[in-house]
Amino acid sequence: MEHLLLVGASSFIGGEIYKQAKEQGIHIIGTATKPKNPEWYPFDLAEDDITEVLAASGLMDALKRGEEVQTIVTAFYCGNERTVTNLPFAERVNLWGTQQMLDRFHALGIHTLWFSTEHIFSGRDGLAPYTEEALSCPVFAYGRHKAEIECYIKEKMPEMLIYRLSQNIDVNPVGIQILSEVYERQKTEKHFRSIKGQIISPTYIGDTAKWALEGLRRHLSGIYHCANPEYMERADFVRRFLKALGSDATVEAVPVETFGFKEGRPLDTRMSIEKLKKAIPELSFHSVNWVFAEFIRRQKG
Ligand SMILES: NC(=O)c1ccc[n+]([C@@H]2O[C@H](COP(=O)([O-])OP(=O)(O)OC[C@H]3O[C@@H](n4cnc5c(N)ncnc54)[C@H](OP(=O)(O)O)[C@@H]3O)[C@@H](O)[C@H]2O)c1
Secondary structure: OOEEEEEOOOOHHHHHHHHHHHHOOOEEEEEEOOOOOOOOEEOOOOOOOHHHHHHHHOHHHHHHOOOOEEEEEOOOOOOHHHHHHOHHHHHHHHHHHHHHHHHHHHHHOOEEEEEEEHHHOOOOOOOOOEOOOOOOOOOOHHHHHHHHHHHHHHHHOOOOEEEEEOOEEOOOOOOOOHHHHHHHHOOOOOEEEEEOOOEEOOEEHHHHHHHHHHHHHOOOOEEEEEOOOOOEEHHHHHHHHHHHHOOOOEEEEEOHHHHOOOOOOOOEOOEOOHHHHHHOOOOOOOOHHHHHHHHHHHHHO
């Protein structure tokens, strides 16, 4: 890999990819909407043209010299409730802006990895574990936007790579992630509620980043599921983490309707990872217990 553009270096997963790429000596250019890191370039999917970042960063010159430029895109207007709450803006970023950027990459011959989600499935049809060929059937706006971009890529740019991810977790107690949230809340709360029947495959962010870089290095194309094969009901995941923390807080699994969300939520969206295993036979994932132990060790340290 000669050059890598990371659109959304400021994201939870993007931060880990940026770190690993640097450790591997890859020449990486990052973007953020309002960069906090002076190395990053400003880029907003709602209004900017990615070719300006390519030009300003020297990647356009690299392309002209015939050098390989690859891209990972984490940028997306994420969030289950906020996507439907701010739908016109979310559509501008996730649909219009993403399509325009992908068109540019395609025209310039830039091989791209774009992240989708298990939530393009409903998880309510009994078809889990889903294969890559299963038909998408999203039940909320975030999943519908992801499914729409997947179709766009499949139809117009089949050389591109899509990884469908599950819930990512990190050993570092920073940022917005479920372990940090539960860790903070259990200091004052003794009772948690969780969506009944929602299955997650909690995946260590370090593994996602590693297999993302490896997928690009191997020039994979098409759709792959990239998730920890370990899965559990969300409530069980929280219970196990609370137990590991030594907390006596309880977790109740309650029907999704209890939460009063604007839209429904997917339930059992487990995905088969056999296709990625064949493409990258070295593929492995850290266990959830390892992530818990490492998170707790860092808290104490
Ligand atoms: N985290 C998970 O568990 C998970 C699971 C399944 C799929 N995914 C997918 O993986 C990708 C990364 O997830 P994440 O959790 O790391 O994301 P995140 O932390 O929520 O970050 C979202 C990223 O999108 C960027 N972004 C938002 N609006 C933008 C705009 N208008 N223009 C340009 N960039 C914009 C943000 O940039 P700024 O911060 O600079 O504004 C940020 O870098 C996403 O596509 C997500 O859907 C994540």
